[in-house]
Amino acid sequence: MAPTVYSFSSTNDLSSGLNAFVEKESRAAIESHGAFSVAISGGSLPKLLSKDLVHNNKVDFSKWHIFWADERCVGHNDDDSNYKEVKKTLLDNVSIPADHIHPIHEAYAINKQTKEAADDYERQLKSYFGDDGFPQFDLILLGMGPDGHCCSLFPGHPLLQENKLWVAPINDSPKPPPERITLTLPVVNHAKSVVFVTAGEGKQEMVQKIIEQPALQLPCQLVQARQVHWFVDDAAAGKLNKSSYGQYKL
Numbered sequence: 001m002a003p004t005v006y007s008f009s010s011t012n013d014l015s016s017g018l019n020a021f022v023e024k025e026s027r028a029a030i031e032s033h034g035a036f037s038v039a040i041s042g043g044s045l046p047k048l049l050s051k052d053l054v055h056n057n058k059v060d061f062s063k064w065h066i067f068w069a070d071e072r073c074v075g076h077n078d079d080d081s082n083y084k085e086v087k088k089t090l091l092d093n094v095s096i097p098a099d100h101i102h103p104i105h106e107a108y109a110i111n112k113q114t115k116e117a118a119d120d121y122e123r124q125l126k127s128y129f130g131d132d133g134f135p136q137f138d139l140i141l142l143g144m145g146p147d148g149h150c151c152s153l154f155p156g157h158p159l160l161q162e163n164k165l166w167v168a169p170i171n172d173s174p175k176p177p178p179e180r181i182t183l184t185l186p187v188v189n190h191a192k193s194v195v196f197v198t199a200g201e202g203k204q205e206m207v208q209k210i211i212e213q214p215a216l217q218l219p220c221q222l223v224q225a226r227q228v229h230w231f232v233d234d235a236a237a238g239k240l241n242k243s244s245y246g247q248y249k250l
């Protein structure tokens, strides 16, 4: 099914739209099964996500369980850490119970033990979701790289074929740092909902390719969860056929 695209006139409006969407998804999940499981990637996403969300007192953060869609193998306090960015923008500003926050195993990450870090992360997922088939996140929030990558799943990389692991190590990421762990495609595709968030003119060509040339088989296009939404600003939507997107409304 084709993704739904929502475009906003500024990154501020994009943040507000995302805030409304995440609040709605979180409420629906908590009403249906008492918790909200979300995986978040790095890049500019944490900032765009958190701007309005941290002030949204209608969100029951005590029921959130946070995971990382991908993580760089660095310490939690390293500027390259996706955990650090989410901590600074979101976790430090809302009340999520500490045992609901699931960062990468720091010692494995610091020592660049990518396989151990990925295996450990898969165990963390299994202890939350159980071991019976791929986990089903309520929501996975992803950025889009300029080459069409998402998570740490890069174009043409053998990891795109992975069909057993939930979390895979990568030692040759073309985007530095090279050592990372990432959720695999089957896990992303098993989520109830996946949202891509991207902004800026630099992204417009790739956004157009991904949305309007589906045969290219770029990593973002291989994400075919039940619901896939794109939240972009007008700059990133600049090359899209205007009929392919609308405004997000509550």
Ligand SMILES: O=C(O)[C@H](O)[C@@H](O)[C@H](O)[C@H](O)COP(=O)(O)O
Pocket (backbone or CB within 6 Å): 041, 042, 043, 044, 045, 070, 071, 072, 082, 142, 143, 144, 145, 146, 149, 150, 151, 152, 175, 198
């Ligand atoms: O660890 C990472 O590098 C990210 O998880 C990566 O997948 C990111 O989300 C995209 O590269 C988009 O990043 P920007 O939004 O900053 O362009």
